[in-house]
Amino acid sequence: MSEARILRPSALKAYERGGGARTVPLVSARLGAQSFINGITEFGPGAQIPWHFHNCEESVMLLEGRAVFDIGEEHHDLQPQDTTFIPCGVPHRFRNASDTEGMKILWIYGRVDATRTLLETGETRAVSAEHV
Template sequence: MHRFEQSGAALLRPAELPAYERGGGARTTPLVTREVGSASFITGITSFDPGAAIPFHRHNCQESVMLLEGEAILDIDGEEHPLAAHDTTFIPPNVPHRFRNASATLPMKILWIYESLAATRTLEDGGDTRPVALEHSPS
């Protein structure tokens, strides 16, 4: 990360930042966080191995996700929605959803944005709730 001293702005290069394993073939690279200086939102990139999926979950705040590369499926409201590069979602708080890699051979990447530094993820299976920020630390 490069910090601009005069303004406090930051330049983040994902290839130079750590990625944290989330299990199931997914890993997250946090980008804009409280530690970078954000006072109101967080962003990051999650990479999916071929065929990988994250479990159904919901958040306590609004979320937007853009498919950066690959082929994905958004599961929401009991429906499957294929996504192409740059398709972008808006997901209100407490709406169960998940993303999965539609390819059995190619990786997939999403950019996510949460409206809150205190974003949480609640798994639909079991109800476990954790701060999203916990996914951004070594296991």
């Protein structure tokens, strides 16, 4: 059995994602998680992540700023505390709606072995391996 933990994002290492985004991993299998992982991704002004999908369900909550959530042909403006549910295998992306201020999301994946597949290249990576 793993032990309870308090994670302080300001004290954890952030990993550059490219395109003006950086991620701080939080709960992971390294801590003993068995059914989900999560983290925080910050987007600089005008930043976006590429179209992708996962091998599991995902939920994202906008913590700060203004975002656009693209899923299929739909584009949704998000305000802080708006929360998404994205089924397994559904292509999507998030964009910072501001060219002058940052935005921040909390993401949760429904598997400790979550993967991200980029639509443009077809490359699949383990989410945990990218950020550890």
